[in-house]
Amino acid sequence: MISAPYNLGLTQLDSNVTDTQNIYFQSKVVKIFDYSYRGNYVAFLNPLNDKINVTNFKMSEESGILEKNGSIVINNNGKPKCLAIDWIHDLIYWIDIKSNTINVVNIMKPELTLLLIDLGEEEVTSLVINPLKVVLIWIKKGISSKIMQSFQDGSNQMVLYSNSYRNPSHITIDFETERYYFITQSDSALYSIDFRGNSEVVYLYADIFQIVKDIISLNDDLFFSIDEALVRLREVSLKQKKLDLVLISSKFNDSENYFNSSLKSQKSFRQEIYGVKIVDPLIQPNFTNKCQSANCPYLCLPSGNVAGFRCICPTNSSFNSNNCEVHLQNLIVRTTTERLMTTYRRTLRTTYMTESPFLPYETTIESDNNRNQILQMTTNRKSTIKTRTELNTESLIKNPKGTNNMKGNKENLNILLMFGFIMIGFFVLSLIMTALIFLSFRYDFEFFLSHISN
Numbered sequence: 001m002i003s004a005p006y007n008l009g010l011t012q013l014d015s016n017v018t019d020t021q022n023i024y025f026q027s028k029v030v031k032i033f034d035y036s037y038r039g040n041y042v043a044f045l046n047p048l049n050d051k052i053n054v055t056n057f058k059m060s061e062e063s064g065i066l067e068k069n070g071s072i073v074i075n076n077n078g079k080p081k082c083l084a085i086d087w088i089h090d091l092i093y094w095i096d097i098k099s100n101t102i103n104v105v106n107i108m109k110p111e112l113t114l115l116l117i118d119l120g121e122e123e124v125t126s127l128v129i130n131p132l133k134v135v136l137i138w139i140k141k142g143i144s145s146k147i148m149q150s151f152q153d154g155s156n157q158m159v160l161y162s163n164s165y166r167n168p169s170h171i172t173i174d175f176e177t178e179r180y181y182f183i184t185q186s187d188s189a190l191y192s193i194d195f196r197g198n199s200e201v202v203y204l205y206a207d208i209f210q211i212v213k214d215i216i217s218l219n220d221d222l223f224f225s226i227d228e229a230l231v232r233l234r235e236v237s238l239k240q241k242k243l244d245l246v247l248i249s250s251k252f253n254d255s256e257n258y259f260n261s262s263l264k265s266q267k268s269f270r271q272e273i274y275g276v277k278i279v280d281p282l283i284q285p286n287f288t289n290k291c292q293s294a295n296c297p298y299l300c301l302p303s304g305n306v307a308g309f310r311c312i313c314p315t316n317s318s319f320n321s322n323n324c325e326v327h328l329q330n331l332i333v334r335t336t337t338e339r340l341m342t343t344y345r346r347t348l349r350t351t352y353m354t355e356s357p358f359l360p361y362e363t364t365i366e367s368d369n370n371r372n373q374i375l376q377m378t379t380n381r382k383s384t385i386k387t388r389t390e391l392n393t394e395s396l397i398k399n400p401k402g403t404n405n406m407k408g409n410k411e412n413l414n415i416l417l418m419f420g421f422i423m424i425g426f427f428v429l430s431l432i433m434t435a436l437i438f439l440s441f442r443y444d445f446e447f448f449l450s451h452i453s454n
Contacts, residue, residue, distance in 0.1 A: 031274040032080065032094075036087040037284045043085055043092050043107075050079050052092065054107050072110045076103070082127035082138070086152065087284045089291050089302055093136060093152075095124050102127070102136065102154070104301065112299055114312060116154040126171050131287050133195055134302040137180065139168050147171065147182070147197070153301035153310045160197040174217040175285050177237065181217055183209045183224075190222070190233070203239050214275050218283055225276040249273055298324050 033044035035057070043054045052074035078096035080103075085092055093104050093116075102117040102124075123141040129152070130137060137160065140146045145168050147161040161168070161180075168191075171182040179192045188210055190203045214225040222233045223246065230247040234240050249272070288308075291300035296311035296319070303310040313324035 029274055032083045033275065033277070034083050034085040034092075035277055035279065036085050036090065037279060037281055038087050038286065039090060039107075041107075043083060045080050045083060050076070052076060052080060052083065052094065054092075054110075072107055074105055074110050074113065076113060078103075082124060084127050084129045086129045086131055086302075088131045088287050088289050089152075089300075091129075091152070091301070093127060093129060095119075095127055095138070102138070104152075104299075106299060109299070114299055114314075116301075117150065117157070125169050128171055128173055130173055130195070131302070132175060132178075132285075134290065134304055134308070137171060137173075139171060139182075141167070141169075145169075147180070147193075149197075151302070151304045153303040153312060155310075156304060161193050161200075166191070170212055170215045172215045172217045172222075174220075176220070176282075181215060181222060181236070183212055183215060185210055190236075192236075203236055204233065204241055206243065208243065213273075216276065216278050216283070218278050218280055223276065223278060225273055227272050229273065230276050247273075247276075295322055297322060 030044050030047060033042060035042040040057050041054055042057060043052055045051075046053050054072040054074070056071075074092065076096065078098040078101075080094040081097055082095040083092065084094070090107050091104055092107060093102060095101075096103055099115070100119045100122070101115050102119065103113060104116045105113040117136075119140075124138050125141045125145075126139040128137045129135075131152075134152050135149050136152055136154075138148050140148050144162065144164045145166070146159050147168055148157065149160040150157040165186065166184040166189075167186040168182045169185050171180055173180060174192075178195050180195070181190065181192045183190050187205065188207055189205045190209065192201045192203070193199060208224070208226060208231065211226045212224045213227075216223040216225075217236075220235050220237050222236045224231045224233070224243075228249045229245055232244045232246050234242070234244065290302035290308040294300045294307075294309050294311065296309075298314060298319075299312040300309050301312055302308060311319040313319050318325055
């Protein structure tokens with residue numbers, strides 16, 4: 001077993017807890033770590049500088065990945081947590097809580113770290129890898145926690161499990177039964193689902209699940225690391241209800257009285273255990289290496305596509321003919337100042353993002369060139385508008401023909417107005433003549449009637 005108790009950086013214990021061996025010792029505690037049984041190495045977060053260290057187990061067998069007594073440092077500038085190792089492809093995945101992203105690196109190319117998934121505003125509490133299904137599994141914390149899934153190349157992100165009444169907090173994988181086991185703090189229970197997120201089963205309700213820090217599955221047994229002890233639930237598939245103590249970090253209490261609440265005052269003397277990993281080949285079975293025959297220039301990640309893998313290139317480049325081809329983005333500069341400044345701000349943001357350790361230095365240079373291109377295009381645009389304005393002013397001053405045309409247009413307008421007034425005059429005159437004819441006819445008619453009557 002590998003444990004991280006207080007005042008010990010990283011310690012290896014045998015199965016009967018009779019012998020210990022320091023893998024890494026430091027005054028600060030190591031809380032985040034994982035291992036590869038095949039590669040015989042362990043990766044852990046150095047609490048002094050937030051760097052990810054990879055080193056040998058220092059067991060009798062030498063590591064097939066690292067040189068003898070060698071070590072690797074992953075130079076990330078963030079704050080990692082939830083570190084997990086793909087022991088088939090020698091990939092290290094971790095959550096960076098500073099940028100809130102999922103990142104990946106191949107320990108054979110430790111300088112080529114890659115930002116894989118942007119989690120947005122999500123807070124993640126657990127991260128595991130299932131190389132059998134080439135997927136990443138993480139828990140999204142929130143009002144309604146969800147178990148999320150994606151392929152190991154970051155594609156096909158989806159919700160694997162969601163229940164508004166439960167909040168999963170820790171998860172582990174059982175490859176023999178092909179199930180995910182997880183605990184929920186909302187109802188202090190142990191659940192499981194299959195690899196498709198279906199067939200939910202509840203096993204046990206216990207208050208101890210409120211303080212669980214890690215969960216491990218081995219031979220149909222589940223192990224829970226809590227503050228001061230390692231607890232086991234035997235034969236979980238048979239829905240056993242009894243919890244046994246495997247390891248306790250205090251000489252003041254034994255396994256029989258550990259759960260006695262009256263001894264709670266003595267628990268303060270115990271050394272705190274921050275995490276436990278069980279070293280066993282059953283936990284890390286040997287699957288097919290999807291990238292074994294791949295020839296990727298930058299990074300190969302297993303995926304769910306037909307090929308089984310995908311060649312990943314840095315930002316602003318794409319994989320083409322076994323090479324990472326860098327390409328400039330097509331920049332569209334709009335005429336309005338507001339849209340132009342929006343494009344410029346986006347370029348500045350891209351430049352800021354490319355200064356992270358997940359991207360190569362060439363990308364930063366390219367982004368700076370893009371920004372300079374936009375600034376140059378803005379200057380050229382202003383110069384063109386100014387030149388066109390000056391040319392139009394000169395043509396108005398130097399071209400008298402244009403002025404005469406304006407005068408001719410004014411005279412034409414006056415002629416139309418005069419024609420309109422004449423038409424109105426004719427209309428009024430016709431009305432007056434009509435009225436006079438009507439009055440004359442009426443007078444003659446009345447005179448005729450009076451003549452007949454006489």
